[in-house]
Amino acid sequence: MSLPENSPNARTVASTQSEMTEIILPNDANTLGNLLGGRLMHFIDLTGAMAAFRHARSHVVTAAMDHIDFIQPVHVGDLLILKSSVNRAFNTSLEVGVKVWVEHPQTGVLLHVASAYLVFVAIDDRGRRQKVPVLLPETPNEIRRFADALRRREHREAETARRKQEQREHAGNDSPPVTR
Ligand SMILES: CC(C)(COP(=O)(O)OP(=O)(O)OC[C@H]1O[C@@H](n2cnc3c(N)ncnc32)[C@H](O)[C@@H]1OP(=O)(O)O)[C@@H](O)C(=O)NCCC(=O)NCCS
Numbered sequence: 001m002s003l004p005e006n007s008p009n010a011r012t013v014a015s016t017q018s019e020m021t022e023i024i025l026p027n028d029a030n031t032l033g034n035l036l037g038g039r040l041m042h043f044i045d046l047t048g049a050m051a052a053f054r055h056a057r058s059h060v061v062t063a064a065m066d067h068i069d070f071i072q073p074v075h076v077g078d079l080l081i082l083k084s085s086v087n088r089a090f091n092t093s094l095e096v097g098v099k100v101w102v103e104h105p106q107t108g109v110l111l112h113v114a115s116a117y118l119v120f121v122a123i124d125d126r127g128r129r130q131k132v133p134v135l136l137p138e139t140p141n142e143i144r145r146f147a148d149a150l151r152r153r154e155h156r157e158a159e160t161a162r163r164k165q166e167q168r169e170h171a172g173n174d175s176p177p178v179t180r
Contacts, residue, residue: 009133011055013142016086016096016135018050024078035074040100041065043082044116048096051084052120055094056132060120063093064156072102072113079103080113088137088149092129093121095149117152 020043022028028039045062052060074080084098100113122130137146 010136011133012136013085016051016055018047018084020047020082022080024074024076024080026076029076033076037070044098047082047084048098048118051086051096052094055086056122058130059123061123063121064119066117068114068116070114072111074102074113077105086135087145089132089135092131093119094132095119
């Protein structure tokens with residue numbers, strides 16, 4: 001990377017790192033007392049947006065959230081810990097990784113609950129897309145995530161193109177409802 005770390009057009013991954021801790025309350029849970037999947041996605045979105053905001057220093061909107069597996073149930077009274085950082089910045093968009101753990105309140109044992117990748121787009125005060133600073137990965141893990149993020153972006157683009165092609169092929173196949 002040619003830009004110095006202190007350039008206004010460059011950020012380190014460390015400068016984007018964000019963390020949120022939530023205690024799970026009955027209002028967050030289903031009838032079994034387990035954290036609702038949608039509520040977990042909400043927390044993931046918020047923690048991801050914090051890292052994206054720290055990178056872009058502008059408004060950010062969620063453009064996409066990748067596939068999520070819910071590995072571990074979370075119960076009322078558990079502590080949920082979410083950590084996020086930017087993996088790679090592109091033009092107006094950036095990819096954020098979010099990892100979630102549950103901390104058992106009595107034992108302090110931490111278990112991995114879910115991981116997700118989100119894409120955010122930077123928006124200025126007038127609602128226009130805005131260029132984001134470049135990201136400077138430093139550690140071996142950051143460099144690996146930086147490379148993986150490009151592969152995921154290519155995969156997303158290919159998937160979007162495939163869906164658009166499918167929609168074009170199916171357009172016109174749907175007959176209007178018959179009315180008498
Ligand atoms: C996200 C949004 C700004 C993209 O606008 P758009 O006109 O489709 O933008 P473009 O196709 O020109 O793409 C702009 C950037 O977004 C990225 N992008 C757009 N849709 C994307 C998607 N589904 N997944 C990943 N990246 C996406 C593009 O790759 C591009 O990135 P780049 O500038 O870094 O190369 C627009 O779709 C939007 O406002 N969506 C609603 C966002 C929102 O309200 N989110 C809250 C959740 S409901």
